[in-house]
Amino acid sequence: MALSGVEIFKLLPKTNCKKCGFPTCLAFAMALAQGKVELAKCPDVSEESKKLLGAASAPPIRMFPLGTGDKAAKVGGENVLFRHDKKFINPSVFAINIKDTLSNDELTKKVEEVITSEIDRVGQKLRVDAISIEFASGNAQQYESAVKLISEKAPNTIIILNCKDASAADAAVKIVAARKPLLYCATEENAEAMANIAKTHKVPLGVYADGLAALSSLTEKIKGIGVEDLVIDSGAKNAKGILELNTQVRRSALKKSFKPLGYPIINFVLREDPVLEACIASVAVAKYGSIVVLNSIEKWKNLALFTIRQNIYTDPQVPMQVEQKVYKIGEATENSPLLITTNFSLTYFIVAGEVENSKVPTWLAIMDCEGLSVLTAWAAGKFTAGKIAQFIKESGVENQVKNKELIIPGMVAILSGSVEDKLEGWKVTVGPREANAIPTFLKTRSA
Amino acid sequence: MSYVIPKETCSGKVLSPDFGKGSKAVKIGGENALPFHSFDGAIPNKPVIAYEIQDIFPDDWPDTVKNQFSSVSDNAVKWAEYCQNELKAQAIALRLSGTHPDRGDRSPQDAAKTVKDVLAAIEVPLIILGSNHMEKDAAVLVAASEAASGYNCIIGKAQEGNYKTIVAAALAHNHKLIAMSELDINLAKQLNILITQMGFDKERLLTDPMCSALGYGIEYTYSVMERIRLAALMQNDATMQPPILGDVGMYVWKVKETVATEAEMSEWGAVAERGITWEAVTATSMLIAGANLLIMRHPKAVETVNKVVEELV
Ligand code: B12
Ligand code: SF4
Numbered sequence: 001m002a003l004s005g006v007e008i009f010k011l012l013p014k015t016n017c018k019k020c021g022f023p024t025c026l027a028f029a030m031a032l033a034q035g036k037v038e039l040a041k042c043p044d045v046s047e048e049s050k051k052l053l054g055a056a057s058a059p060p061i062r063m064f065p066l067g068t069g070d071k072a073a074k075v076g077g078e079n080v081l082f083r084h085d086k087k088f089i090n091p092s093v094f095a096i097n098i099k100d101t102l103s104n105d106e107l108t109k110k111v112e113e114v115i116t117s118e119i120d121r122v123g124q125k126l127r128v129d130a131i132s133i134e135f136a137s138g139n140a141q142q143y144e145s146a147v148k149l150i151s152e153k154a155p156n157t158i159i160i161l162n163c164k165d166a167s168a169a170d171a172a173v174k175i176v177a178a179r180k181p182l183l184y185c186a187t188e189e190n191a192e193a194m195a196n197i198a199k200t201h202k203v204p205l206g207v208y209a210d211g212l213a214a215l216s217s218l219t220e221k222i223k224g225i226g227v228e229d230l231v232i233d234s235g236a237k238n239a240k241g242i243l244e245l246n247t248q249v250r251r252s253a254l255k256k257s258f259k260p261l262g263y264p265i266i267n268f269v270l271r272e273d274p275v276l277e278a279c280i281a282s283v284a285v286a287k288y289g290s291i292v293v294l295n296s297i298e299k300w301k302n303l304a305l306f307t308i309r310q311n312i313y314t315d316p317q318v319p320m321q322v323e324q325k326v327y328k329i330g331e332a333t334e335n336s337p338l339l340i341t342t343n344f345s346l347t348y349f350i351v352a353g354e355v356e357n358s359k360v361p362t363w364l365a366i367m368d369c370e371g372l373s374v375l376t377a378w379a380a381g382k383f384t385a386g387k388i389a390q391f392i393k394e395s396g397v398e399n400q401v402k403n404k405e406l407i408i409p410g411m412v413a414i415l416s417g418s419v420e421d422k423l424e425g426w427k428v429t430v431g432p433r434e435a436n437a438i439p440t441f442l443k444t445r446s447a
Numbered sequence: 448m449s450y451v452i453p454k455e456t457c458s459g460k461v462l463s464p465d466f467g468k469g470s471k472a473v474k475i476g477g478e479n480a481l482p483f484h485s486f487d488g489a490i491p492n493k494p495v496i497a498y499e500i501q502d503i504f505p506d507d508w509p510d511t512v513k514n515q516f517s518s519v520s521d522n523a524v525k526w527a528e529y530c531q532n533e534l535k536a537q538a539i540a541l542r543l544s545g546t547h548p549d550r551g552d553r554s555p556q557d558a559a560k561t562v563k564d565v566l567a568a569i570e571v572p573l574i575i576l577g578s579n580h581m582e583k584d585a586a587v588l589v590a591a592s593e594a595a596s597g598y599n600c601i602i603g604k605a606q607e608g609n610y611k612t613i614v615a616a617a618l619a620h621n622h623k624l625i626a627m628s629e630l631d632i633n634l635a636k637q638l639n640i641l642i643t644q645m646g647f648d649k650e651r652l653l654t655d656p657m658c659s660a661l662g663y664g665i666e667y668t669y670s671v672m673e674r675i676r677l678a679a680l681m682q683n684d685a686t687m688q689p690p691i692l693g694d695v696g697m698y699v700w701k702v703k704e705t706v707a708t709e710a711e712m713s714e715w716g717a718v719a720e721r722g723i724t725w726e727a728v729t730a731t732s733m734l735i736a737g738a739n740l741l742i743m744r745h746p747k748a749v750e751t752v753n754k755v756v757e758e759l760v
Contacts, residue, residue, distance in 0.1 A: 082677070084670040119714055121662075213450040239758035243735070244486050251453040260450070275747065278724050279731040279755045286669075286735050299716025303704060304661060304724045308732060311666040346663070350703075436703065 005030040011049035064229040067158035075290040076264035087315040095130035095293045100146035111153040126306035135163035147172045166193035177201040195225040204229035216260035230263045246288040264290030319371030320345035330361030334402045342369040342377045358439035385418035407431045459683035467572025475739040476690035483759045497538035498530040502561045503545035509706045511722040540574035540742045546587045547578035555590035562594040574601040585609040592616035627655040652689040660698040661729040669736045676737035693733035696744035699726045727751045
C-alpha cells in the first residue's frame, strides 16, 4: 500500500538539514509521496527506513521477465488505465497452447509454426512469443517428453508449463528451469506444492482462482511462501469476463494500490473459430492482458494480432519515426531516380517496401517531419516547399545524382511548382498518390 | 486484505437516438458506463452493425469482399434486400459513391431516386451517406433527406466545410445526423457545438471522429473515441454525449493487408481470412473504444463481431 506523506515523514531523520534540496523533511516526504523525487536524495535515511519505504514505493504492478536471452519478454510494470495518458509499457506476450497428447510429428509441426511466426512490421520484429504446454494426457512421463521435445525444438521461445499436477510439473520444471519458464498454475488445491516448486527453481508462477476475492487471498498466501513473480488468472474466459475482471484488476492495482492484485494478467482466449479468437484476443490486448494464450496461430491471424498489439502499445505522444537521411535502395547509382517522403515509420516502410518490389535501384530521401505522414505533415506545415528545398540542399544528395530530378508523393502534387521555384536547377516530378502504384511508375520510367 | 470491487459511477450518460421506424427501428447508446462496463452502470442498448451497400458497382472493393455480393451489387435495391433478407442485417448503410465527380458524378436527383427505391424495398433502418466530396455531398444529401422524409434515417456526413446545408436538410425532414471531424477531440466537440447552435437537437446527433484501419492509424481513432467517451461520462460534457459511429469497412478494405494475395505476400497467409480478420479486429477495437454503431462490409466479419458483442454484454 502506498504511504502518505505524513507516514513517510515519520521514517525520515527529521533534522531538516536541507541536503535533499527541500526546506524540510516534511516537504521532501510530500514530494516523495507524489513520486516527484527519489528517496536516494536524502543521504541520511536509515537502512531500516529504506527497506520500509522501498517496499512502499514498489511499482503498482510487478514487472519481471519471462524467458531468457533476446527473446525474453517483460510483463507487468504498467502505470495507466488508458493509453492516451501514457504509453502502455510491456506489449502482451502471445502464446499458443499445445496439448501433450499430440504425436511427436504434430508437436514438431506446431513448434515449427511458432518458430517461423516472426514478421517484420514497421521496423519491429514481431512473433508468437511463447508456447504453453498443456498437461492434457494425465501422464507425467508423456508430459515430460513433450516438454523435452518442445524445448529442444524451440530453444529460445518462452515456455509456459500449463500443468496443475504438482509432481508432473516438478519433473517438467527441472528440464527448463534455467530458461525462466512460467509455471502455470497454483490453485487453491495445490498452492503450497506449486509455490515450493517455483521457489526452489526460481521461476515465475501463475495463480488461478475463480474471481478476484479468492485470487487476492491466494496471491497473498503464495507471497507468504516466498514467491513474488506472479501472473494472475481470474478464470475469465469470455470477452465480458476478460474486460470486466482485467479492468477491475488494473483499477485495484493502480487506483487503490491493492498489492494482492498488483501482478500481470494471463488470459486464455482459446476458441475453435480462429477469426473469433483473434477478436477476443484483441479485447485482451486492449484491456490489460499481459499474456494472451491462443488455440491457433495462422499467419493471417498473427499479422492482425501483432498489428493490434503494436498499435495499442505505441507511444501516444511520439509517432514511430525513422532517421532523416537519403537511403540507398538496391544498387542505386548516379543515374537512379530520387524519391522524397516523410520520416513517419509507417510511411517509410510502405514506400521503401514498394520501391524494393519494383526492383529499380532508387534513392529515397527521408525528411524529418516529426514522424508525421505525408498529408499530416503537409497540413501541419512540416512538409512544405521551403523545407523540402532546404533539406535537399543540405543533404548533399546533389552530388550523388546526375539528373536533378526530385519525385514527390502524389498526395502533395500541389507542391510541385513551388519546390521547383525554390530548388534551382531541379525538375520536380509528381509520383503516384498510393505507394502500391510505385513499382509500375518506376518500371515504366526506367524502361 | 479483503477485496472490494473498485466500481466507478459516472455523472454523464450517452444520448440514445433511435432510427428507422416500426418494429425494425433500433436504438443505440444510452449507457452511463464505459463501453461494456456493465459492472459500473447500465448499458441499455447493444452496439449495432450496419451493412454497407453502394449506388454503383463496388469495383474498388477487393475480391474477398466484392465476391460476397457479386449477384446483387449491380443494383442497390437487390443489394439492400439481400442484406436484409439473407444476411439478416439490423441496419443498412447506403453510400452514394456514384455521386462523386470522379466516380460517375450522378446527380442529386438520381441519388434521391436510389434512396426512395431502397427505402421502398426494406424494413430495416437506413443510413444515407454521401461520397465524401464536400460540395457535392451538400447537394446530394439535401435531395436524399427529402426523398427519405418520414423514414427517420441517419444522414451523413456533415463536416466543418459543408455542415450548414446538411444540418438544415436533416432538420427539415426529421432525420438523425452524423457529424464528422478528423481525429481530433476538440474538432469533434466544436462541430457538435456549431451544429446544435443551428437549432439541431443534440439528441439527434452522432459523432464520427473518423475511423482508421488496423495498422493505419487505428491507435489514433481508438484514443480519440476513448477520450470522447470519458469526457461524456466522467466530466458530463454534454457536447460529447452523442453516440459514436465507426465507419470501419471503407478504411479496412483498401489497405495492403486486405488486398495483397498470398502469392505476393506469402508470409501473410491466406488473403480471404486475412481481410475478414482485419475488418473484424478493427471493428472489435472500435467497440472497445466506445463505438455504438459500425458500418461494415464482409458478412463473416459482421457475423463474428456480432458474436463478440453477444459475449461482451
Ligand atoms: C493518423 C492521422 C493523423 C495523426 C498523425 C499520424 C502521423 N504519424 O502522421 C494525428 C492525429 C496526430 C493527425 C493530426 C493532424 N491531421 Co491527420 N490524419 C491522419 C490520417 C487518419 C492517417 C495518416 C496516415 O497515417 N496515413 C498513412 C501513411 C502511410 O500515409 P502517407 O504518409 O500519406 O503515405 C502514403 C502515400 O502518400 C504514399 N507515399 C508516401 N510517400 C511517398 C513518396 C512518393 C515519392 C510517392 C510516389 C508516394 C508516397 O504512400 C503511402 C501509402 O500509399 C489521415 C487521413 C487518412 N486516412 O489518410 C489524416 C490527415 C492526413 N490529417 C489531416 C489533418 C488536417 C491533420 C491536422 C492538421 C488537423 C487536426 N486534426 O488537428 C493535424 C496536424 C498534426 C500536427 N502535429 O499539427 C488531413 C490532411 C488534409 C489535407 N488534405 O491536407 C487528413 C488527410 C485527414 C483528412 N481527410 O482531412 N493526423
Ligand atoms: S536530506 Fe533528509 S534529513 Fe535532510 S532535510 Fe532532506 S529529508 Fe530531511
